[in-house]
Amino acid sequence: MVWQSQSFVGKRRLQTVLRTWNGDVCFVAKELWEPAHSEEAGTSSGLSDLVTAIVSAATANQRLMTAGSAWSFENLIQSDGWVLSLKNLNRRLHYVTDGDAPALSETWRQRQTAAHSKRRLVHVEAGITLGALSQLLQANRNEAWSLPTLGGTNGQTLAGAIATSTHGGECEQAPLSDLVRAIHLVTDGGRQVWIEPRSEAVTDDARLRAVLPYEDTEIIRSDELFNAAVVSMGRFGVIYSVVLEVTQAFNVIEVVTAVATADVLQALADGVSTSEPLAPLLSLLAKLPYPQKPNVQSEAVGGVYSCQLVCASRNTRRCWATRRWVTRENAIPLNTPTDPRAVHVLVARAARGLARVGAALGVPVGPSLCRVLSLGFDRQTQEGRRGPFHLLASGTAGASQHIPYVVDAIEIIFPVRAPQLARFLDVVFTAAEYYEQAGFIAIRPSRASSSTLSMHNVDDSHAYAIEFATLKHMHGSKKWLQFIHQQALLHGGRPHWGLYNKLTPEDVYRLYGEKCHRWHRALWSLTRDSMRFSSDFTRQRGLDPSSLRLIMAARRNSAGEITHLAGGPDAAWSPISVRDAIADIRSGTQSYAIASGADLSFIVETEGTRGSEGELSAVPSHAPADRLLAALPTMP
Known part of the structure; x- marks a missing residue:
């Protein structure tokens, strides 16, 4: 018997217009379902409402797409059926990991309850945004926690971020999907499944079953299924909640230094043949002068924690390296991010307006916009920053919710030792000035991922992600992204699932090979040939039975x-x-x-x-x- 609510608590809207954040995808959903909690029924009421929506879709024989914050640039939520929003399912859940950790295995229970543990498990609903999650983890100042990696913004829902393998630039951290230790999935017909990897299970079957809201929830421990279902673009079903492994909250110091792009490209090439592929790049950056504040030599604890190299996309001869180091717990904040000031909003809107005018009149404004951007990068070199990692990595939640500009963006991922990387960068850097576009190019290293279809699941220890962002409405922006996408495929680079991505089934197979077979086997084992959660995106990329x-x-x-x-x-x-x-x-x-x-x-x-x-x-x-x-x- 399927467990669901007696009546749907949330909102149900008909013929609703939906669009993605940057406006590239706009469509009318036949029905938009927004499951919600009933305060009287407690935290499990949101889950029963979610199940009700999924059962209703099955009864009506409708496809059902899951929408988070709609931050994807592609049509992951678009189909000819219904759409389900997770925005109201954003609570912390206590029945698995909190208190005396009743559902955890004995090993994890001891870790969870140890007084001086540096890592902890937290169970949250997947509709929470990354910004709200960071605030939740920091709520108790006496016991604050943090995600150990974050992207540059935090408006994505947790479900969307892990389903598309969102990542940061932390040198020894894999993407966010690799922080997941268990997922509570609701799939076709309202079937509930709790999935963990067999090799690293965090719960005990009997203990877990005793606390789950629905006692007939299936518990599956399988490395292949877990690794496939985490990064799945919504294809396996709706991720209701996840158990994450977080770390004790920490402060970082940050400095920005200018460096010649030619030297950076040489360091990347030198890393191909070394046992420590990031060492040539980090050694190059270590020779650069630091600003007076903060004092890196006396305040840094350990090696470089995060690294990003960024240049203006129409002036690629020089780039700026942003590096962060962990620092002491009682560090005094310095230049920590705040919500956008009015002047910043005005500047961003002026740039957007100039891009529109240039496109309308056929006047090239890209070089001028990039010169302004370079001045902004230069200004950051004068004094660094110090503060909580989550703030310096992704800014405030308010800043991500009210971004005053719109961009087109693509990101390409290569294994850190891929010889094609240097050739790809040489080609696109040389071609950049011939396209009427204006934005930035950023290079970020991170650990490889174990998620089957993560772009970072490479046959190497680390991967480089190269992001290309340009202001929307410039008449050369789309051609610029198309060129980068084409060059990525020629050089074996993988486009990010959540940004500009026009892969065909043939492209996906060439880039992921046998991993496609593993992913399809896992999907089949769970859903057989069900098309309930099939989107335009998954069909166009061969991710359907x-x-x-x-x-x-x-x-x-x-x-x-x-x-x-x-x-x-x-x-x-x-x-x-x-x-x-x-x-x-x-x-x-x-x-x-x-x-x-x-x-x-x-x-x-x-x-x-x-x-x-x-x-x-x-x-x-x-x-x-x-x-x-x-x-x-x-x-x-």
């Missing part, structure tokens, strides 16, 4: 060898010859799989025994003779 060709039968020759593969009776592509299927698999244009209950095995090409001709096998293969293919019924 409908993008797979499921093999139901085979045609064989007189020797018993498979010559053709066949799908179901409605499969327009069926039958297809083995030779053509191999060509599809080689090019990445199509994936073929065999479904057996909860298992999904992909058909791949293996080295042929007859000259250079390839053969087919199914992976994961559960028998030496590859019985999955051998067991396919013979088609007439």
